[in-house]
Amino acid sequence: MKVKIAQIADALQMQIDESSAYLNTADGEVYIVSNEELSAAEEGEPPIEDFPEWQQEAVKIAQQIINDDHYIALPTKYDIHEYAIMEEFCDSVADQKVSDALQIAIQGKGAFRRFKDACHRFEISDQWYSYQTEALKEIAVSWCQENDLEYEV
DSSP: OOEEHHHHHHHHHTOOTTEEEEEETTTOOEEEEEHHHHHHHHHOOSOGGGSOHHHHHHHHHHHHHHHOTTEEEOOOHHHHTHHHHHHHHHHHOSOHHHHHHHHHHTSSTTHHHHHHHHHHHTTOHHHHHHHHHHHHHHHHHHHHHHTTOOEEO
16 A cells, blocks of 8 residues: 555644644554644543543544554654755745845744745745645655655655
8 A cells, every 4th residue: 555645745734743643554544633632542541531522533543543553653843844945945946036035034033934924925925835845745755765655646
């Protein structure tokens, strides 16, 4: 069975501090669970029944992730280094004036917000999102290769 690179890249893009993403190597599906759900699954506290109905399924998936060898953790947002992807994008912009403005935007505190604002101001947001998606796909391919997983692009 081949895993879908696009599905992994999508999960990488949705990474936040309070959750983790896992690939089920048996069915090729990617699951995202919160740290709260993982903790509940590991400790059994609070009981599943204490969670809202909509969250109970996620806790059950978290239990499977902990107890089943078919799950592999995807790279975290810290493994991805989105800042480096932004730097590479800045260097790839053909218009030197725009490239320079983007380089300035990514300096210091608030770099991510300023960068996205600058992309919007220069009307290159679509170009950025395409670049980011391709970079995440490359990370997904490398991750699959490192984990000896067959994949389809």
